């Protein structure tokens with residue numbers, strides 16, 4: 001074990017402790033092992049994958065959390081192919097359904113079939129947004145020209161100031177709920193612009209073909225994490241929440257319920273809000289503490305409804321729908337094949353979903369699918385849902401809903417190391433922040449930075 005510290009025999013001692021076994025933590029550990037370093041990954045949940053989690057409905061494996069990859073998401077694609085996971089196209093043939101202001105319409109492509117007035121307004125708002133997105137410094141958004149002004153208002157206030165039509169606003173609300181897990185009033189304009197820039201632009205963020213929603217993993221995204229963890233073997237400890245990290249000039253001491261681990265460095269991949277559950281000694285500086293308070297996780301829920309067949313395909317529908325009313329606000333077809341069970345993946349607004357009992361949740365979702373796809377939707381063969389806001393450990397997702405001022409005041413703390421503690425995780429990515437791809441990149445990058453520090457430490461020790 002290179003660079004390990006000598007401690008009491010009951011203690012574990014490694015080069016680097018990684019907190020969290022999502023894609024960032026597992027990728028960091030992989031990179032450290034590749035360079036011959038000793039590493040221990042401590043995960044608070046009893047599973048790996050973090051915001052990637054598999055479920056099963058009518059015998060079909062589905063993604064309860066992260067699902068899609070873009071062609072340009074090469075880091076997660078490389079990782080997946082190294083562990084033998086493969087992609088399949090997101091099905092999008094046929095007409096999409098739009099349910100707005102109580103009216104059902106169908107359309108083709110990404111742009112919903114709305115009134116000419118709404119189309120003009122949407123184009124106007126998209127142009128205005130693209131102009132601002134182009135100015136954003138994705139690695140240091142607080143350095144963006146006019147950052148304070150952009151961060152002083154919410155996305156919702158900006159839509160107001162621009163006099164967005166109610167229909168444009170309704171569509172932007174759908175985008176906000178699925179991306180940041182909150183309505184536009186809860187999230188800062190600068191945060192929104194940064195995420196859109198990091199996602200390759202609004203079109204890339206929303207598109208299926210060529211965009212962020214182009215492909216899914218056949219084996220599910222958590223399966224990728226499971227296979228990487230298998231390779232890491234007993235270097236990954238599950239059910240081990242990190243309670244505290246103390247540090248001195250020599251290294252860090254990581255406190256868990258089952259004992260202490262000593263290391264030269266720690267890499268923490270917990271989302272900003274969840275960093276606060278760790279007691280740091282010395283304490284985090286105010287800016288880093290402020291980040292944990294002002295970057296709360298948004299919340300999102302998903303429900304999967306299975307049918308004997310993907311009957312909507314026979315009706316010429318893609319299974320893709322957007323709605324501004326009720327619980328379900330987006331649907332996608334994640335059926336494994338034409339002939340097998342048909343599975344609709346639905347995004348549900350937690351505010352009108354999470355508080356209900358399982359039977360009511362199911363009824364709400366099925367009724368909306370009847371509205372969208374007709375009476376055949378009334379007789380599913382299976383159903384399951386997942387509420388990210390109710391996870392007992394590290395709840396929330398998909399992303400933090402950083403409110404006004406949070407990025408300019410505290411954003412720097414996303415990546416600024418706290419002594420021997422380095423931060424990774426998708427939120428710390430510049431390009432691709434918010435995606436699995438971003439998570440992998442930050443894990444690899446942070447591991448490389450720590451390897452360089454370990455090498456410097458070793459050289460210093462030799463020359464002393």
Ligand SMILES: Cc1cc2nc3c(=O)[nH]c(=O)nc-3n(C[C@H](O)[C@H](O)[C@H](O)COP(=O)(O)OP(=O)(O)OC[C@H]3O[C@@H](n4cnc5c(N)ncnc54)[C@H](O)[C@@H]3O)c2cc1C
Nearest residue numbers: 020022023024044050051066067068242397425426435436
């Ligand atoms: C519903 C939903 C849909 C999504 N859809 C997509 C998508 O289609 N495509 C896409 O690319 N991304 C998507 N995402 C986002 C994607 O899941 C994340 O960007 C990515 O998985 C984050 O990886 P990470 O390693 O940075 O963080 P996480 O996956 O959150 O991993 C961090 C880990 O740290 C652990 N942890 C936290 N605190 C401690 C502690 N004190 N001690 C020990 N362990 C700790 C947590 O339990 C967690 O396992 C989605 C997310 C959700 C929730």
